[in-house]
Amino acid sequence: MSRRTWLVVGVLLATVTLVVVIVAVTSTSTSPSSNAPGTSSAAPAPAAASVTVPGGSQVVVAMGHLDDPSNTFYELFDRSPDSTSWELATPPGVADNGGLIVGSAPAGAQTAGFLPSAYLTFSVLARRSATADPWTPGSVPGTLAAEPDGLATGTGGQVAAVLDRPVPEVVTAGAGLTTWRRLTTVAGLARVPSRCAVDGVTSVAISSSGTPIVGTGCTGSSTAGLFADAPSGGWTPLGPLTVPGAPSATTVLRLQAGTAGLTALVEGSRGAATTLVAVWGAGGTGLSGSAPLAVPAGWSVLGTSVGGGRGRGVSVLLGSTVGPQRRVEAVDGPAAGSAGGTVAAWAVLPTPPSGTTAVAGIGAETDAFVPVGNRLTVWSITPGADGWTRASQQTVSLQYGSSS
Numbered sequence: 077m078s079r080r081t082w083l084v085v086g087v088l089l090a091t092v093t094l095v096v097v098i099v100a101v102t103s104t105s106t107s108p109s110s111n112a113p114g115t116s117s118a119a120p121a122p123a124a125a126s127v128t129v130p131g132g133s134q135v136v137v138a139m140g141h142l143d144d145p146s147n148t149f150y151e152l153f154d155r156s157p158d159s160t161s162w163e164l165a166t167p168p169g170v171a172d173n174g175g176l177i178v179g180s181a182p183a184g185a186q187t188a189g190f191l192p193s194a195y196l197t198f199s200v201l202a203r204r205s206a207t208a209d210p211w212t213p214g215s216v217p218g219t220l221a222a223e224p225d226g227l228a229t230g231t232g233g234q235v236a237a238v239l240d241r242p243v244p245e246v247v248t249a250g251a252g253l254t255t256w257r258r259l260t261t262v263a264g265l266a267r268v269p270s271r272c273a274v275d276g277v278t279s280v281a282i283s284s285s286g287t288p289i290v291g292t293g294c295t296g297s298s299t300a301g302l303f304a305d306a307p308s309g310g311w312t313p314l315g316p317l318t319v320p321g322a323p324s325a326t327t328v329l330r331l332q333a334g335t336a337g338l339t340a341l342v343e344g345s346r347g348a349a350t351t352l353v354a355v356w357g358a359g360g361t362g363l364s365g366s367a368p369l370a371v372p373a374g375w376s377v378l379g380t381s382v383g384g385g386r387g388r389g390v391s392v393l394l395g396s397t398v399g400p401q402r403r404v405e406a407v408d409g410p411a412a413g414s415a416g417g418t419v420a421a422w423a424v425l426p427t428p429p430s431g432t433t434a435v436a437g438i439g440a441e442t443d444a445f446v447p448v449g450n451r452l453t454v455w456s457i458t459p460g461a462d463g464w465t466r467a468s469q470q471t472v473s474l475q476y477g478s479s480s
Contacts, residue, residue, distance in 0.1 A: 126379075131185075134152060136153075138447065145193075146477075152188060171195075221278070225331045268311045276292060277290055290311075299326065302315060323351060358410075403428075405424055405425070428444045450474045
């Protein structure tokens, strides 16, 4: 099937299925976009993100003319566990200028979600059972939230998604993506007794047992907003875990769950001050956190990586808001900080290559991604190395001017 045919069939299927779901599932109904053709009120694309699961690693990298949204393309790259190279894996035939998010199951099944852009006024999904399998089109009853972990795939094929509505909600469907049901909303989570005053839903994950887990924003609190769907019904707060530095608000930036447990990245903020904490949970309500990482004044989070490192590690790419400077910090998984009651600490890696826009952790290796137009260069570094080594370079075919 050609790329053009895939686009036509995929979008038509998504549209027809969306209409059926709107009629049949009133709890997740949505209204058609009122935007004029060729315009979009979609939120900015999520920050660059990567994840490593037992079935492989995935990273989404923005390529093309990064100063022109209509000619910026969000490309998915895969790396299998037994490979040292990254392969282009973007689902074909759908405009991805609005952003691309991916939910990966531990065994390798994936669900990719395209965010609205230009004439694509709703979200389109693509599914595959393993990284080497072909993609098949699907739909979701609304518009996906522009969050790196706004989409999750479970071991049994279950999918959960955060929808970007006036009041965000979480929905779920089976592997066929034909029948969606509401899991919860901001208002529903706000009624759960906890130390978090929920003000938004930012992420979703599915545990190895099939339990949905949701990450939120919290106002007036330094507690991380993490909630699990209780088997007996209702939602249970996980933790509590307090972000150091007495922030007045917290946000779950990343959230992954698998056979080893839960891994998250939580941001705490107070005024202009920002603190990051990696969070781990082995099950139940117990959570542990890393040492805090203070984001320097005038810097921001450009990219994140979850699941790499020598355990369930977390890496962040920080960038200066007034210049090209970049900085990579990484923290190993909970095993590194469990002995003797010590706390896992962040480590600064050597300065990444100029133009780095994304990072990924695979085992003890960290990769940095440098896109220039349609050319992507991958650099790597391992513990003890003095600097980064160029690992690979590839050219991606980009269809400039094809955002519609």
